[in-house]
Amino acid sequence: MTRPPQKxxxxTRARLLAEASRLIEAQGYAGLRVEDVVEAAGVAKGTLFAHFRDKDGLLAVLIGVEVMHLIDGMETATPPQDLPQLMERLEPLLDFVASDRVIFDLLLRYSGSTGAERDEVVAEGFYRQIDLWAGWIAGMQAAGTVRGDHPPALLAEGIQAFLNQVIAIRFCQGEQATGTPAEALYPFLAAWLVT
Amino acid sequence: MTRPPQKxxxxTRARLLAEASRLIEAQGYAGLRVEDVVEAAGVAKGTLFAHFRDKDGLLAVLIGVEVMHLIDGMETATPPQDLPQLMERLEPLLDFVASDRVIFDLLLRYSGSTGAERDEVVAEGFYRQIDLWAGWIAGMQAAGTVRGDHPPALLAEGIQAFLNQVIAIRFCQGEQATGTPAEALYPFLAAWLVT
DNA sequence: CTGCAAAAATGACCATGGTCAATTTACATA
DNA sequence: TATGTAAATTGACCATGGTCATTTTTGCAG
Known part of the structure; x- marks a missing residue:
């Protein structure tokens, strides 16, 4: 018999998330310090860890919320009819994940995790996203703009793989990265989705 | 005028690497502590950081060496003629990277980095590997066992992408991962390399 | 209202990676 | 061999994430 949480x-949880979010907006993900969050929220350090498994657990919630919004946006838009439209739909997510190394690392670590106890926002977003893309692909297969010789789910996971690849390489390249993430992604998706 | 390093x-560097390697063999990558390494090597803590940028820098050298050996093995073997043979050639590397989360994370972080000052072993291995695969693919394209409508370099990078994808998902799944990494990789490569 | 058990919060404490001014050692040159 | 300088090393110190026994608060039963 587990009781519901007290008011x-x-x-407290809401305050921790709100202050963390504010601090991140001011100084970026990388600069976020636990001490600052708890001070801003007016609680002791131990309290944060009573609400989140670790610092990444807190970040996962915040990032998960952002990802959910982006997926909402993708779901709302009309399904893409072809590759250029697919690129358009993917671009906001791509830019978000590419905008900060911390975001990328965290998503890569948690996505797909069957969050038994872990904050599940990220894993949930991951599956929503794959399902959504698979649906798009099924539509494009029907329209004949995407190869039909493999199941939509496989092709959707492949999109994920290329997205990660492109972003990983960008971060490794550091400052000397050239062009947009979308430009780097395009040739992979073209080869992956069209025969 | 930079002088050569003293004997x-x-x-000292060799001792640090040797002891770290020994400790890792005994207790795994995740359990390695800087304190233990310097104690075993009989040097002060600061010395380690005079030889390696950070703990990951040391790990990168050790892991880079392993990767180099694996690439040596791939180079020595006869080039694959078709997809099943390609899988066979990739398997040792796949298993190594999948064997430890620390290895995977580090390779993903450093691979492709143009290691201006960074220990370059990993980046170097990355490029060697892509080049090698691209060569294989060119051969298979000529033999007609792999699609010829895209440049070998692109297809080689795609292999890397799927390799990472498969392993990332395995680590996220934790204990409940099923089957071998190679089994998970196969359908992706089949779709990627054959039309 | 009171007593009490569970929930929530606390903060001193710990673990570990990393820094850097000070010290020691190696080696080239006179 | 004496000496000066750059290389190499040192270890006290710091930063920061994370722990846990203890204390405070909450809300319910009597």
Whole structure:
């Protein structure tokens, strides 16, 4: 018999998330310090770890929310009819993940994790995204603009793979990265989705 | 005018690497502590950081060496003629990278980095590997066992992408991962390399 | 209202990676 | 061999994420 959380707990959690979000907006993900978050939220350090498994657990919630919004946006838009339209739909997510190394690392670590106890926002977003893309692909297969010789789910996971690849290489290249992530992604998707 | 390193420096570096390697063999990558390494090597903590940028820098050298050996093995073997043979050639590398989360994370972080000052072993291995694969692919394209409508370099990078994807998902799944990495990789490569 | 058990929060404490001014050692040159 | 300088090393110190026994608060039963 697990009781529902007390009002105080809910408020504290909300304050921690809100202050963390504010600090990140001001100084980026990389600069976020646990000490700063708890001070801003007016709680002791131990409290943060009573609400989140670790610092990454907190970040996962914040990033998960962003990803969910981006997926909402993708779901709302009309399904793409061909590769250029697919690229358009993917671009916001691509830019978000490519915007900060911390985001990328965290998504790569948690995505697909069957978050038994882990904050599940990220894993949930991951599956939503794959399902959504698979649906798009099924439509494009029907329209004949995408290869039909493999199941949509496989092709959708492949999109994920190329997305990660392109972004990983960008971060490794550091400053000397050239062009947009989308430009780097295009040739891979063209080869992957069209025969 | 930069002088060559003194004998003492070379020896110290070798001792640090040897002891770290020994400790890793005993307790795995994740359990390696800087304190233990310097104690075993009989040097002060600061010395380690005078030889390697950070803990990951040391790990990169050790892992880079392993990767180089694996690439040596791939180079020595006869080039694959078709997809099943390609899988066979890739398997040792796949298993190595999948064997430890620390290895995977580090390779993903450093691979492709133009290691201006960074220990370059990993980046170098990355390019060697892509070049090698591209060569294989060119051969298979000529033999007609792999699609010829895209440049070998692109297809080679795609192999890398799927390799990472498969392993990332395995680590996220944790204990409940099923089958071998190679089994998970096969359908992706089949779709990627054959039309 | 009171007592009490579970929930929530606390903060001193720990673990570990990393820094850097000070010290020691190696080696080229006179 | 004496000496000066650059290389190499040192270890006290710091930064920061994370722990846990203890204390405070909450809300319910009597």
């Amino acid at each position: 105080r707990r809910v408020e | 003492r420096r070379v020896e």
